[in-house]
Amino acid sequence: MALRFGILLGVRFFPTSSHVLGAGILAAVLSGVAFAWAVPRQSGGGSNPTAKVAQAAANTNPAQSPSTTALSAAHSGLNVVVLDPAHGGTDPGARGTEGITESDEVLQFATATKKALEAQGFQVILTREGNDNPSFDDRSARANAQRGAVFITLHIASTGLTGTARVYVVPEVPASNNITGLIPWDRAQAPFLSLSRKLGDLVQQELSRRFKGSPDTLQTAPVRQLRTTAAPAIAVEISSVSVKERAELDRMVPGVAEAIARGLTDFRPTYVVPTISVPGGSVQP
Amino acid sequence: MTPKWTVWLGGVLLAAVIAAALYFPALRRRVNQAKELTEKTAEQARRELLPVAPVSTGDPMVKVVMFWGSHGQEGELVPVTVELPLSRDPVLRTKQVLNTLLAGPVDAESRTLPPDAALMAFYILPDGTGVADFSDEIRTSIPSGIQSEQLAVESILRTLEANVPQVLRLKILIHGQEADTLAGHVDLTQLFRVNAKDAAGTQLDNPSPPGSKLPAPIRKAVESMRKATKR
Numbered sequence: 001m002a003l004r005f006g007i008l009l010g011v012r013f014f015p016t017s018s019h020v021l022g023a024g025i026l027a028a029v030l031s032g033v034a035f036a037w038a039v040p041r042q043s044g045g046g047s048n049p050t051a052k053v054a055q056a057a058a059n060t061n062p063a064q065s066p067s068t069t070a071l072s073a074a075h076s077g078l079n080v081v082v083l084d085p086a087h088g089g090t091d092p093g094a095r096g097t098e099g100i101t102e103s104d105e106v107l108q109f110a111t112a113t114k115k116a117l118e119a120q121g122f123q124v125i126l127t128r129e130g131n132d133n134p135s136f137d138d139r140s141a142r143a144n145a146q147r148g149a150v151f152i153t154l155h156i157a158s159t160g161l162t163g164t165a166r167v168y169v170v171p172e173v174p175a176s177n178n179i180t181g182l183i184p185w186d187r188a189q190a191p192f193l194s195l196s197r198k199l200g201d202l203v204q205q206e207l208s209r210r211f212k213g214s215p216d217t218l219q220t221a222p223v224r225q226l227r228t229t230a231a232p233a234i235a236v237e238i239s240s241v242s243v244k245e246r247a248e249l250d251r252m253v254p255g256v257a258e259a260i261a262r263g264l265t266d267f268r269p270t271y272v273v274p275t276i277s278v279p280g281g282s283v284q285p
Numbered sequence: 286m287t288p289k290w291t292v293w294l295g296g297v298l299l300a301a302v303i304a305a306a307l308y309f310p311a312l313r314r315r316v317n318q319a320k321e322l323t324e325k326t327a328e329q330a331r332r333e334l335l336p337v338a339p340v341s342t343g344d345p346m347v348k349v350v351m352f353w354g355s356h357g358q359e360g361e362l363v364p365v366t367v368e369l370p371l372s373r374d375p376v377l378r379t380k381q382v383l384n385t386l387l388a389g390p391v392d393a394e395s396r397t398l399p400p401d402a403a404l405m406a407f408y409i410l411p412d413g414t415g416v417a418d419f420s421d422e423i424r425t426s427i428p429s430g431i432q433s434e435q436l437a438v439e440s441i442l443r444t445l446e447a448n449v450p451q452v453l454r455l456k457i458l459i460h461g462q463e464a465d466t467l468a469g470h471v472d473l474t475q476l477f478r479v480n481a482k483d484a485a486g487t488q489l490d491n492p493s494p495p496g497s498k499l500p501a502p503i504r505k506a507v508e509s510m511r512k513a514t515k516r
Contacts, residue, residue, distance in 0.1 A: 239432075
């Protein structure tokens with residue numbers, strides 16, 4: 001389109017044959033400007049799920065294609081923890097007594113957990129640090145853009161026995177038949193499900209040790225942002241915003257942070273990036 | 286010299302313009318009020334048009350297993366047997382069963398679904414996929430949280446599994462639309478497996494962004510519900 005516009009302009013202002021070169025230069029300049037304007041917008045807001053994963057992989061090393069990156073990367077181990085304080089912005093989540101809102105409270109839990117994890121040598125990324133509300137896909141994308149990452153989304157329920165905490169993983173995500181080795185965005189969790197269960201078990205054990213009444217084993221639920229995460233991913237839900245006073249929730253903050261940090265520290269030695277079988281070999285997602 | 290009739294005509298036209306200008310704000314107010322009224326009552330009208338509790342007295346009384354929340358064990362479902370006149374038609378039967386589930390148990394604390402939520406429509410596609418369209422209240426009145434949303438969905442699935450074997454899997458819509466989540470947590474873009482017999486050969490692997498990659502029959506059902514909602 002831009003090329004055609006440039007040529008038309010060139011013909012209008014350089015009508016003689018001696019000015020064809022001028023028209024060509026004008027067309028090239030206009031095309032270049034249009035391309036530079038369009039490309040960043042396409043890469044930021046692309047809606048093709050596979051392309052998003054591909055881009056996330058490419059971000060780790062822009063010089064290589066996603067498949068090449070996956071093939072050549074060494075097992076890097078667990079380095080990064082992406083913490084996701086749920087809700088935010090216009091979505092306050094659960095609302096309870098004393099004006100407690102889930103979106104505010106989870107930020108406190110996330111901040112304390114970040115400190116506890118950094119003390120154990122993890123690099124921690126928060127999906128939000130203020131009162132904003134990234135989309136589910138944006139939250140998953142923070143983990144998908146990393147290598148050697150885990151994803152933990154933090155929630156506070158409006159129901160449940162107060163002073164307890166539960167860990168969830170997604171129940172099942174059908175594996176992809178994609179022969180390229182790229183993971184479809186919708187099924188990003190599939191290759192990581194057994195790792196997610198392992199991580200979830202370890203964190204749940206720590207939580208049930210600290211908070212009486214919490215279940216001993218992890219639960220399954222199709223939590224939206226876990227399905228699109230290409231990393232071991234769990235949801236931690238704390239009960240509840242219906243506490244009699246805010247201090248009850250505040251007292252849980254250090255325990256939850258320690259439990260998550262301890263669970264991750266135990267999980268770290270067992271973490272191996274899974275491989276996906278493709279024709280002619282296997283690749284790491 | 287201007288003819289007398291043109292002066293009269295001009296005067297009448299001028300008066301008409303002034304009257305219209307004076308009436309216009311009131312007219313606009315009325316139109317806005319009528320629009321708001323239409324929007325508010327669209328769902329009510331739909332509920333009236335689609336009777337949600339088709340009960341036939343001629344249907345035989347059948348023992349039905351409903352799954353409601355456990356009073357003693359938090360986060361658990363318990364089967365409760367009730368006797369209902371149930372249709373043999375799987376669509377009517379599903380509506381009767383789900384309406385009973387929505388009506389809730391005697392003990393209100395064992396509810397899994399909000400009391401003001403309603404089943405707006407239900408279809409079964411030829412491949413055994415059920416499409417259930419619930420009113421907005423299922424999203425707005427449910428207690429927020431993974432556990433409560435999971436219990437709500439699980440109670441629907443297990444109740445259908447126990448009572449309507451024709452429904453192999455379920456797609457949940459809210460107000461005729463595909464929803465990303467129930468109330469911010471549980472993923473509704475996927476098909477839920479209802480019946481264990483569906484374990485083999487079923488395409489459950491099509492979670493999709495709203496309105497994009499739905500299988501054709503479900504997309505048609507979603508479209509028809511959207512039209513009904515707009516009407």
